[in-house]
Amino acid sequence: MGNAPTLEYSGLDRKEGLFKRLAGKVPLPIWFIVPVEAILLFLLVVPSLMSIWLSLVSWQPTFGIGILDAKFVGLKNYIDLFTEGRFLWAFLRTFIITIVCVGSQFLIGLGLALLLYRPMPFRKLFSLILILPMMFPPLVVGNNFFMLFFAEGPINAIISGILGRPFRFDWLTNPTWAIFPVMLAEIWQWYPLMFLIMMAGLRGLPPNQLRAAEVLGASAWQTFWRIKIPQMVPIILIAFVIRMMEVLKLFDLVYIMTKGGPGTKTETISMYMFKIGLKDYRISYISAGAWIVLIVSVFLFVRLLKPILYKVEKFEEKIEEAK
Numbered sequence: 001m002g003n004a005p006t007l008e009y010s011g012l013d014r015k016e017g018l019f020k021r022l023a024g025k026v027p028l029p030i031w032f033i034v035p036v037e038a039i040l041l042f043l044l045v046v047p048s049l050m051s052i053w054l055s056l057v058s059w060q061p062t063f064g065i066g067i068l069d070a071k072f073v074g075l076k077n078y079i080d081l082f083t084e085g086r087f088l089w090a091f092l093r094t095f096i097i098t099i100v101c102v103g104s105q106f107l108i109g110l111g112l113a114l115l116l117y118r119p120m121p122f123r124k125l126f127s128l129i130l131i132l133p134m135m136f137p138p139l140v141v142g143n144n145f146f147m148l149f150f151a152e153g154p155i156n157a158i159i160s161g162i163l164g165r166p167f168r169f170d171w172l173t174n175p176t177w178a179i180f181p182v183m184l185a186e187i188w189q190w191y192p193l194m195f196l197i198m199m200a201g202l203r204g205l206p207p208n209q210l211r212a213a214e215v216l217g218a219s220a221w222q223t224f225w226r227i228k229i230p231q232m233v234p235i236i237l238i239a240f241v242i243r244m245m246e247v248l249k250l251f252d253l254v255y256i257m258t259k260g261g262p263g264t265k266t267e268t269i270s271m272y273m274f275k276i277g278l279k280d281y282r283i284s285y286i287s288a289g290a291w292i293v294l295i296v297s298v299f300l301f302v303r304l305l306k307p308i309l310y311k312v313e314k315f316e317e318k319i320e321e322a323k
Helices: 004-025 028-055 076-082 085-116 123-130 138-149 154-163 179-203 207-215 220-247 252-257 269-279 283-322
Strands: none
Touching: 028 283, 076 085, 076 283, 085 123, 085 179, 085 220, 085 269, 085 283, 123 179, 138 154, 138 179, 138 252, 179 220, 179 252, 207 220, 220 283, 252 269, 269 283
């Protein structure tokens, strides 16, 4: 009986020693990172599993039942989405907006970067002015462009002055033209990001190659197409992916300027899901829509990043061979 406490404490001592040995082998930063990573993983996995389940059942808050008790319908929500014209048009419209906006931002950003990456007077001041638009909140940008393009706004006043006669056009309520002010607002707000990325890419070009091209008599146009652009392809692709991910989620400018109208003529995929999910409470329906958009987006981004991934694989192979 007298030895029992000794055995108990020796067991505790063994556990304590094991913990100390484990703590000594695991770096201290890991002990701080693991709990945070576990929480982030939980916040990613659990909502994703819930969303997958919701896309396979028929459920909305007004049913008065839990999501686990909802009726399983399989792929019905996905089939309904692919046969609904409104969803398909919102999907197509979003991709058209993405291509136009990102392409325009790239051309503007690259053009400005080519003008300003060389030393010139007041370059820092010009660069600062050019990046100001992306400092404004989307609420401010959307409201400003709404004021510019509404029927009594400055745009119509400027056109009236040019034409020499009164000109009144309802830009934001016209089914054909309403989308253009939204795209202009998106382009204006985020071309500075493209400008900064392109500027960084140009600054990172190897100067030896540029000097060699200049010595060999290459024109500025030849240097641009044969040296600068090929060297910047990875940076350009990454810039496209970053901006496309954001424009595909375009919601705030549309909501502020047109609310998806007139009718559904400016409705993006995010605006569509907002109306169907948060106004009509069709949660299962938009869960399926969200997964469709995610799968298509991931496929598109992987295709865009394939040249970069290929270069990374080749680089890793060279490292392995060197070892």
